[in-house]
Amino acid sequence: MDSLIFLGTGGGRFVTPTQLRATGGIVYKTGNHQIHIDPGPGALLRCKECKINPFDTDIIIVTHTHIDHSNDLNIMVEAVTKSTMEKRGTLITVNSVLEEKVLSEYHRKLLGKIAILKPGETLELEGLTIEATKCKHSHEEVIGIKFKTKDYTIYLTGDTKNYPGFEKNFEGADLVIANAALPASRELPYHMSTKDLIETLKLVKDKPGKVVITHFGHEMINLGPEVEAERIEKETGVKIEAAKDGMVLTLQHK
Known part of the structure; x- marks a missing residue:
């Protein structure tokens, strides 16, 4: 059965170095694929801890290149290539990510393909179809991701502020992973708050089946993501869950 494993649910410049929440990214298992999304600091260790x-x-x-999304990229490439023994x-x-040398030249040559x-x-x-979506963030080159199978659609917002038309990405999705x-009570120009998410969901005509919020900053953690999840669900009528480190979501096939 397909699944998403949250190796980490933290992000930002305060949570990442303190590890109030882990920052290992998300692993998506589907069919014959195991996909590691945004392997931030501790990604490899979190793989071991989450089996x-x-x-x-x-x-x-x-x-994108920010360290909470890319720090463990090179070591994960070594794992993908079977300890550098296979070009795959x-x-x-x-x-x-290439221009700023986040991926080293050495590790670049190990991979079978770079898209x-x-x-x-x-x-x-x-x-599986993988589609890149628009983001509004402090770095110019940032993408969100849509995964489409014959059974379901998953939308990962990536790091973004809401923008005109942002809500269209949510339309008809079975699951949304929102970097809230x-x-x-807190607003920044390049990160989504739960207020932003509420405003966006109210614009969506074909509401998503479920939204999981993640990538929490320190203020969100101190307040309690579950409290904010309850607020969002109450105001939008959409099922909301706050992710936890190590959480596993199974995905139903139609």
Whole structure:
């Protein structure tokens, strides 16, 4: 059965170095694929703690260069390539990950394929379509991700502030993973707060089946993500869950 494993649910410059929440990213298992999304600090260790074999990973996705999304990229490439013994695996990312040397030249040569995706572009794999979506963030090159199978659609917002048309990404999704870093009482220009998420969900006509909030900053953690999840659900009527480190979500096939 397909599943999402939350190796970490923290993010930002306060939570990442203190590890109030882990920052290992998300592992998505579907069909013959094991996909590691945004392997931030501690990704490899969190794989071990969550009983995920990193040698089974065949795809890595890095949505942008910020350290809480990319820190463990190179060591994860070594796992994907069977301790550098096999040229294999696909990296899906943005161009700045290569330009800014987040991925070293050495590790770049180990991978079987590197796919640079811009918003609106897709990559077709066996039984899976991966689409990059637009983000509004402090770094120019940032993407969200949509996974589409014959049974369901998952939308990962990535690090973004809401923007005109943002709600269209939510339309008809079975599951949304929303990087809601901030509580409703806190606003920043390049991160989504729960207030932003509420405003967006109210604009969505075909509501998502479920929204999981994650990527919490320190203010969100101190307040309690579950409190904010309850607020969002009450105001929008959409089922909301606050992610926890190590949480596993199973995905139902139609």
